Amino acid sequence: MSLTRVHNLSISLDGFATGEPQSLDAPFGHAGQRLHEWMFATRFWDASGSAGVDDVFAQRHGVGIGAEIMGANKFGPPGWQDDPGWTGWWGAEPPFHTPTFVLTHRPRPDLVMEGGTTFHFLDAAPAVALATAREAAGGQDVRIGGGPTVVQDFLTAGLIDLMHLVVVPIVLGRGVRLWDGLEGLEQGYDVEAVSSPRGVTHLTFTRKASARDGQSDRPAQGGVS
Numbered sequence: 561m562s563l564t565r566v567h568n569l570s571i572s573l574d575g576f577a578t579g580e581p582q583s584l585d586a587p588f589g590h591a592g593q594r595l596h597e598w599m600f601a602t603r604f605w606d607a608s609g610s611a612g613v614d615d616v617f618a619q620r621h622g623v624g625i626g627a628e629i630m631g632a633n634k635f636g637p638p639g640w641q642d643d644p645g646w647t648g649w650w651g652a653e654p655p656f657h658t659p660t661f662v663l664t665h666r667p668r669p670d671l672v673m674e675g676g677t678t679f680h681f682l683d684a685a686p687a688v689a690l691a692t693a694r695e696a697a698g699g700q701d702v703r704i705g706g707g708p709t710v711v712q713d714f715l716t717a718g719l720i721d722l723m724h725l726v727v728v729p730i731v732l733g734r735g736v737r738l739w740d741g742l743e744g745l746e747q748g749y750d751v752e753a754v755s756s757p758r759g760v761t762h763l764t765f766t767r768k769a770s771a772r773d774g775q776s777d778r779p780a781q782g783g784v785s
Contacts, residue, residue, distance in 0.1 A: 562694055563701045566711055566723040567621040569738075570595040570760075573727065576735035577708035584637045587649060589735060595728050598760045613754060617724060617762050626700025627693040628656050631710035632664040635679070641666040648679065656705075659696040661689055663710060686717045708738045715742055723749075723765040 571577045572595065579591030588595065603609045604618035632641070640646040641664065648654055653675040660679050667681040680696075682689055693702045704714050714720050725738075739745075749765040756762065 562626070562697055562699060563721040564690060564704060564714065564719050565625070565701050566704050566706075566720060566725075568599060568618055568724060568726060569706060569708070569711060570598070570726045570728050571708075571738055572730050572732040572735075574731050574733065575737045575739045576732040577706070577711075577738050579732050579735040582633060582637055587637065591730075591732055591735060594730050598726060598728065598756065598758050601758065612757065613762070614756050614758060614760065617726070617754075620724065621703075622657075624701050625658060625703045626697025627658050628660045628703045628705045629689055629693050629710070629714075630660065630662055630705040631707050632662060633709070634705060634707045635662045635664075641668075644668075647671060647673065653677070654679075659693070660705075661693050661696075663689055686714045686719055690714070690719055708736045712738060712740070712742065715745060718748075720765075721767045723763075725763040725765070727761040727763060729759045 569577060572591070576591070577595070579586075579589030582589050586592070593600070598614050599605050599618055601609050602615035602618045603611050604615050604621070609615065635648055636643075636646050652673065654660070654673050654677040657676040660677055662679055662681050663684065664681050665683050667683050670681070671679040673679065680692075682692065684692065690702060704711055704720065711720070711723075715723075746765070749767050752764045752766075754762045754764075
């Protein structure tokens with residue numbers, strides 16, 4: 561079976577994956593771009609960037625991915641559902657190049673973009689959304705693209721096989737935390753840490769075979785943020 565993966569999810573030292581408040585002009589709220597400066601310095605993002613350890617991790621983002629699942633707050637700012645012309649943050653050619661499933665309580669018709677991305681809008685629990693995305697992925701892996709609430713929902717439901725987090729040495733103090741409600745999560749994963757010269761730490765959570773065999777099929781609460 562294909563794997564369910566998270567890549568390049570940046571969090572602060574106090575566990576926040578985004579700041580607040582989110583708006584059209586501030587997709588990550590008061591965090592700005594500080595959580596992602598490590599990525600902007602890599603060749604993954606810019607051909608003139610670094611080819612070091614940060615780039616090695618960043619490049620794994622798209623390898624073997626056949627579909628993505630994201631939450632409503634990744635697709636657009638609060639209220640985007642009321643704007644029929646909103647097509648996401650990324651312009652005419654989004655960077656996904658796969659079927660991309662947006663979890664929202666207010667689905668709309670599919671949105672075909674340039675470069676192979678088609679946005680599908682689902683009102684579904686994590687397990688149902690994952691089954692739909694796996695079918696679209698054609699045997700390849702499914703990436704859970706965020707935001708943090710959606711990643712948290714899929715972790716709670718026991719559906720994440722591999723998760724790459726990047727701990728950035730900043731303190732946000734407020735926003736949306738990844739870890740709330742996930743006490744003891746590490747017991748089901750093998751965890752590896754790699755430090756970068758830029759001061760970030762790459763954490764890789766790989767689900768243990770025993771945890772995979774006994775995974776829960778119960779849907780998480782929510783799942784559309």
